[in-house]
Amino acid sequence: MSYPYQINSIEEYKEAYKKSIEQPDAFWASIAEHFTWKKKWDKVVEWNFKEPKVEWFKGAKLNITENCIDRHLDTLGDKPALIWEPNNPEERVRVVTYNRLHKRVCQVAQMLKNNGVKKGDRVCIYMGMVPELVYAILGCARIGAIHSVIFGGFSAQSIADRVTDAHAEFIITCDGAYRGEKVIPLKSVIDDALINNTTVKRIIVFTRTRTPVSMLKGRDVWWEDEMEHAEQQVEINGKINFEPAIMDAEDPLFILYTSGSTGKPKGVVHTIAGYMIFVTYSFVNVFNYQQGQIHFCTADIGWVTGHSYIAYGPLCAGATSVMFEGIPTFPDAGRFWDIVDKHQVNILYTAPTAIRSLMGFGTQPLEGKNLSSLKVLGSVGEPINEEAWHWYDEHIGKKRCPIVDTWWQTETAGILISNLAGITPSKPSWATLPLPGVQPILVDENGNEVLPNGNETIAGNLCIKAPWPGIIRTTYGDHERCRTNYFATYDNLYFSGDGALKDENGNYRITGRVDDVLNISGHRIGTAEVENAINMHAGVVESAVVGYPHNIKGQGIYAYVILGQKHSDEELTKKDILQTVTRIIGAIAKPDKIQFVTGLPKTRSGKIMRRILRKIAEGETENLGDTTALLDPNIVNEIKEGRV
Ligand code: PRX
16 A cells, blocks of 8 residues: 555656645645644745754644554554564564554653653663664653664763763663674663763663663663553553653754764754654655565664664654664674565665675575565665675565665755655666755855756765755754854755765766765764874874775775874784774774874875875875975875885
């Protein structure tokens, strides 16, 4: 069964696109009609990119959890909302029906209330990929608290920064998390993060790994105890409910921290109604989701992909979403294919890094796996190279499943540029066409629109001309940062930070970041953040970090480091530096290569010429461009010779 706003043909796409540009209010209102509101909007959209101020469905009242859960109960109550596949395939799969999800979310809402959480409060969530994580975010949304999920790979220091920035008084975590062979001691990382913290009032700890944890009297409580207590409170005369808070369309739903060009991650804020409409609309149309299908997004809920396409989008659409706790290579490299086979997955949405890494194992892990249930494949997070695209197409989709290459960002909430599965054509390594409501434009350095000369393909910085419902509203606690980062580079445009090509048919190909942000295995990391972490190491005087092409991760991190004094054991010093970065940010930010240098190529004004460092890291040692502006051109030769 399809949805009233489902696009079923290329003509319908063109028609929807045209209407979305010419009459955005009527277009989005006709979609929003199909959701549950406590009160409808007074105005569909009001905006200016100067401040910026963007408001969608102004005046409307709703609760997103009614849209994700309650409204499905009559028709889908016994249908699976979540299928949870544990890290260890020997452990029992958990199937969470919409009825069960409703009960659990009501319980969490009650538990949060019992623990003093109020509407508008920030709740940090640092959990593994367990269904309780979904209950936790939806429980927050049910009472109107703002969740801020922190990816389980971040260090204590990163958590501390985020908790402080969000002024969060509440944390939900697990004792530990399973990741392949490893157990990550989440609660103990939280404890480290909170040494000296005086503002966090309550930590709720879910037991997953039975890892011994310290529980501080008066602050720390067990999820299981609290949920049991709440269970009795949400059941009245045999009926379960927790009255959802009535929220304003523009109340914040969540904060999600992401890296930018500066050293400090930004708390991207999304608000309720626009987010809900955009992720549901894009979920249904990009994947051409049909009711009853099984959708498997392999991301972690610690990133925006998990928020939008494991949790909110699929649940608002009444879909069945597979949630996976483990990693693609445990217990072996056939794990994804086992899950597809076992649960008869119809849509598989993963990252090019995972595809490239699984490609490396050849086709043996695919043997005996029935992938015939697959209908649509998706790619997200980084450019997909043609080799990976064709492998995915041939070996996984067996050349019968459209591949959607979906371009978007934490700031955009949902997919902005992608082909629509089976509806609009795909083009290997091209994200192709904008979704209805999305108006991309390529500009040059000065903000002038780049226009083609005849049929040529053009290149430029990718911007968006007008707001779509999921656009970032602010950066938490610092609106000016939101303005300068996204809306000040070019007048009246949202600037994505990405470069792109556009062909004569209007297809876009994303070429990668044009700012100092790296994309490592589909995860964003700012070079300045990594440099700050390296510079924390006692022996380091200065460092410069650039990206370089990496066969599996897409990009690797290359660090040029100046030491205070030469160390006799350079290998050991490198390990110390890696350890420092792991402590400060997390293992995901560890440089792949470290080169010790005695100086960096700087201009007379002291600016590091990263262009040169990038070229050397990429292996290009001849055409380094003009080096005459350098303070000490000799340093370039030294760096070239010492390349690792
Ligand atoms: O550079 C683009 C790249 O990932 C960045 C956004 O990262 P993040 O906010 O962490 O969100 C990742 C999940 C949406 C973008 O600025 N990116 C994302 N999707 C694609 C992509 N690059 C090329 N092709 C894509 N399909």
